[in-house]
Amino acid sequence: MSTETVNASQHPHEPHREGIAQRLNWLRAGVLGANDGIVSVAAIVVGVAGATTASGPIITAGVAGLVGGAISMALGEYVSVSSQSDSERALIEKERQELRDMPEEELAELTGIYEAKGLSPETAQAVARELTAHNALEAHLSAELNINESDVVSPWHAAGASALAFTVGGILPFLSILLPPEGLRVPITFVVVLLALALTGAIAAKIGDSPAHKSVLRVVIGGAIALGATFAIGSLLGTSGAV
Numbered sequence: 001m002s003t004e005t006v007n008a009s010q011h012p013h014e015p016h017r018e019g020i021a022q023r024l025n026w027l028r029a030g031v032l033g034a035n036d037g038i039v040s041v042a043a044i045v046v047g048v049a050g051a052t053t054a055s056g057p058i059i060t061a062g063v064a065g066l067v068g069g070a071i072s073m074a075l076g077e078y079v080s081v082s083s084q085s086d087s088e089r090a091l092i093e094k095e096r097q098e099l100r101d102m103p104e105e106e107l108a109e110l111t112g113i114y115e116a117k118g119l120s121p122e123t124a125q126a127v128a129r130e131l132t133a134h135n136a137l138e139a140h141l142s143a144e145l146n147i148n149e150s151d152v153v154s155p156w157h158a159a160g161a162s163a164l165a166f167t168v169g170g171i172l173p174f175l176s177i178l179l180p181p182e183g184l185r186v187p188i189t190f191v192v193v194l195l196a197l198a199l200t201g202a203i204a205a206k207i208g209d210s211p212a213h214k215s216v217l218r219v220v221i222g223g224a225i226a227l228g229a230t231f232a233i234g235s236l237l238g239t240s241g242a243v
Contacts, residue, residue: 031207033073033162035200037169039223041065042193043230045177046186050234053182062177066170074163081155088152095140106140107132113143172196190227197223 044065048058099106107128114124131139141147176192177185197219205215 030161030165031200031204033077033165034169035197035204035219036073037066037069037166038172038193038196038200039226040069040166041170042173042177042189042223043226045173046189046227047230047234049177049186049189050231050236051238053185055178058177062170062174066167066174069170070163070166073166074159077162078155078159081153081158085152085155088147091145091147092137092141092149092152095145096137099136099140103136106136110140110143169196169200186231190224193227194220194223 041062045058045062048061052058110128110132111121111125114127115121119127128139138149141149173189173193173196176189180188198216201216201219202212204219205212208215
């Protein structure tokens, strides 16, 4: 049994496998995208429903919000993650070049890092030499930059997860405002949206290993405020004859 397998079995709740950053990034982007899709589309359709009971304007606004929001989320996630991955890849390439051009200086640097962490000079040098012999680039990236080459996040994956999650999240309030009878549209949408937000808040807390009740309260209260505000504005515009 390998050391990695032993460590993973002893600490089942800690991430030991390679690629964990990418998986967590997809999950994070997915949960945030779903949450934004639920709130954004719900606020739009509830606001329009406050102004009119006609299905046409609600459908038009909902579809526009769903498509525009998904594209916006994907683009924002792609730009953000691209900047991060470009920086990490540049650092990796710089380290690879330094290992080619000045291996002895890099070995001395790695030895110094382990000495600074408390190892004796002899032990630090032995550790540095063994790690360098095993995988010099990986050793330096980990010790100097806290980067794992296999964990550089893909902007395409993050963008796709975000767009898909926004769409899935946005479809929920879109259907909940259209399927029920006119008199029950808004109340049912409020209930469905707040329950969905509670679920996304609990999932986000699970991913981040944080208290669930705080995360759930934040997203539910925020969603309730958004829905209440847009419905009030829509109702005011509808009764005033502005729309």
